Amino acid sequence: MNLVLLGPPGVGKGTQANHLAKEFDFKLISTGDILRNQVQKNTTLGLKAKKFVKIGKLVPDNIILDIIVTHTKNNHPYIFDGFPRTVKQAMGLEHTTKKRGLSLDAVIYLYCNENVIIERLSKRRVCPLCGKIYNLITNPPKNGNKCDLCNESLKQREDDREEIIKNRLKIYQRQTMPLLEFYEQKRILHKIDGSKPEKQVYETIRDVILKERSD
Numbered sequence: 001m002n003l004v005l006l007g008p009p010g011v012g013k014g015t016q017a018n019h020l021a022k023e024f025d026f027k028l029i030s031t032g033d034i035l036r037n038q039v040q041k042n043t044t045l046g047l048k049a050k051k052f053v054k055i056g057k058l059v060p061d062n063i064i065l066d067i068i069v070t071h072t073k074n075n076h077p078y079i080f081d082g083f084p085r086t087v088k089q090a091m092g093l094e095h096t097t098k099k100r101g102l103s104l105d106a107v108i109y110l111y112c113n114e115n116v117i118i119e120r121l122s123k124r125r126v127c128p129l130c131g132k133i134y135n136l137i138t139n140p141p142k143n144g145n146k147c148d149l150c151n152e153s154l155k156q157r158e159d160d161r162e163e164i165i166k167n168r169l170k171i172y173q174r175q176t177m178p179l180l181e182f183y184e185q186k187r188i189l190h191k192i193d194g195s196k197p198e199k200q201v202y203e204t205i206r207d208v209i210l211k212e213r214s215d
């Protein structure tokens with residue numbers, strides 16, 4: 001089965017996607033992680049994407065859809081984190097999956113209010129080596145500012161500054177929210193309260209997946 005995690009910045013998509021990928025053996029496709037990696041390596045794609053990511057604007061659809069085509073060549077079950085983000089991207093995903101005789105089985109929409117999001121993102125820290133996501137309040141590292149897994153110094157994302165977070169939220173409202181109706185009409189949208197504790201959110205998503213699998 002193939003799954004999309006949809007929702008505003010900071011709602012917990014990356015956190016949940018990483019756990020789900022491990023338990024259910026999904027191949028995780030996070031367009032945000034792919035773009036940040038390319039930016040860090042100064043590749044052609046990274047140089048094109050940098051100016052958008054830095055200010056919290058969406059990278060153009062054609063660039064994102066090329067990334068998806070490149071990263072979904074095998075018949076693996078996929079979990080998409082942060083993709084699609086526009087109706088055009090959703091139509092592109094539909095086209096790609098149909099061409100390979102596959103389908104998108106469930107879209108998990110995590111929702112949460114803006115104050116919680118701003119608080120979470122300003123306290124988020126990420127390991128630049130393994131990508132593990134922390135939160136200084138709700139999920140702090142055990143040893144100061146070091147990653148529990150690889151002992152690397154944790155970093156704050158450049159786009160986690162308050163004015164950029166507010167811009168990302170505005171763009172989310174304008175460009176990504178229309179996807180709710182798009183997927184509601186296809187009857188594959190599942191709405192889950194992302195403000196609940198991490199474990200509880202995980203259990204709820206897990207139930208949806210197990211039910212979808214048994215149908």
Ligand code: AP5
Pocket residue numbers: 007008009010011012013014015016031032033035052053054056057058059060064081082083084085089120121123124125133134135136138139159168194195196197198199201
């Ligand atoms: P991307 O990396 O996708 O960022 P985002 O969607 O803004 O989402 P985040 O990664 O900020 O948050 P999240 O929901 O994954 O939350 P997390 O689990 O980390 O995109 C970045 C940029 O790349 C975009 O702005 C754009 O420029 C570009 N881009 C990417 N994809 C694109 C696309 N498809 N099209 C065009 N452009 C694209 O959790 C956040 C914090 O909360 C953490 O500290 C975590 O520990 C904590 N937390 C998580 N869950 C809980 C919980 N239940 N309770 C308490 N704390 C929690």
